[in-house]
Amino acid sequence: MLKIVILIFLQTSLLLPAYGWGFRKKNKSKSEEPKPVPKPERTIPEDLQILMDSYSDIKIQAEYSEEKNDWIISFENYGTPQIFYWAEGSVLPEEELINRENYWHVVYKYSNELRDPKTFTEEEIARLKEYGTVKNRKKAPGTPMFFFDAVYASYSRAKIEPHIITIKFLGKGTRVHERILEPLKNVETKILEAEKKSPEVKTFIKELKSAAAYNWRQIDGTKRKSFHSLGIAVDVLPVAYHGGEVFWSWARDKNPERWMMTSIKGRWMPPKEIIDAFESEGFIWGGYWAIWDNMHFEYHPELIAKMKTKENNN
Ligand SMILES: [Zn+2]
Incomplete structure (x- = not known):
């Protein structure tokens, strides 16, 4: 039930080794320029624009600072003024700029395709196995939480x-952040609509044991806060898995060497209609991660928006 955002990134880096780590180069200004040149027109970076649009009710402002050579992001939320630096996508407060190498990007590529473990290379298998050890998970970098905390x-x-508000989701009591009330309600409406046509969805609802969301805790085996601590991740657990594995870490405990090879058929899956209903309202599904968490949905409209861009589909 534990959610591990880093895993998405791990998957991303497995699938696309060229992406992610290569964005640390700074633009060097040409100091030997003889004449003053007019200020270049700055365009807001695409991922920053995605972030601003995905949280548009907060009215995020972005302004380029020549002095800081970076975009300064400001907004006010719950009465508190916030200032961050874009920091090439990590969205950091000034005091954390010095540690920027430790942070991933806030808006990154999310892939909603299931990868068959049979296609993993030996190197990928070794990386996943290594990643699954407690020692490595403790020191792994993570999603910068500063923006989300704000x-x-x-x-x-x-x-x-x-x-945090107590609600019912598909008949189960759960506690969620007030910001996801509306999207989650929409997910429920879509699922109930799908139930009319799909026996699988009907069974899913009938067999739903719990829909646990808010839980102030750290990610298992790490010092990082889980998105369950923000009340924006929901675990939909069935009463029975029908022999399928639901979470990578439980599979690892049974088979530390080959857990990552658990076939797609060997995993418990929510019906496609359920995944689609969540995704259409801005929730990502943990089942797509190389370190899969098939019960887990998490509200990240920025990642769903990024997925729909051309860049993500190239
Ligand atoms: Zn979870």
Whole structure:
């Protein structure tokens, strides 16, 4: 039930080794330019624009600072003014710029395609096995949480809990952040609509045991906060898995050497209609990660928006 955002990135880096780590180059200005040149027109980076559009109710402002050679992002949320640096996509407060190499990008490529483990190379298998060890998970970098903490007021348990609301999702009681009330309600409406046509969806709803969301905790085996701590991740657990594996870490405990080779058929899957309903409302599904978490959905409209861009599909 534990969610590991880094895993998406791991998957991304497995599939696309060229992406992700190569964006650290700084633009060097030509200091030997003889004449002053007019200021170049700055275009907001595409991923920053995606972020601004995905959280448009917050009214994020972005302004380029020649002095800082970076985009400065400002907004006010829950009465608190926020200032971040774009930092090539990591969205960091000024004091963290010095550590920027430790952070991944906030908007990254999310792929909604299931990869058959039979196509993994030996190198990929070795990387996944290595990643699955507790030692490596403790030191792995992660998604920078500064932006999300500002959006969800998730600085501490005391700060976030006034924004956590108890609701029912498909008949199960759960606690979620107020910001995802509407998208989650829409997901439910779509699922109930799909139930009328699909016996699989009907069975899914009938066999749903729980829909656990908010839980102030760290990601298992790491010091990082889970997105469950923000109340924006939901685990849909069935009463029975019918022999399928549901979570990579449980499979690893049974088979530390070859857990990553668990076939797609050997995993418990929510019906496609369920995944589609969540995705259409801005939730990513943990089942697409190389380190799969098939019960897990997480609200990231920026990643769904990124998925729809041309760049992501090239
Ligand atoms: Zn989860």
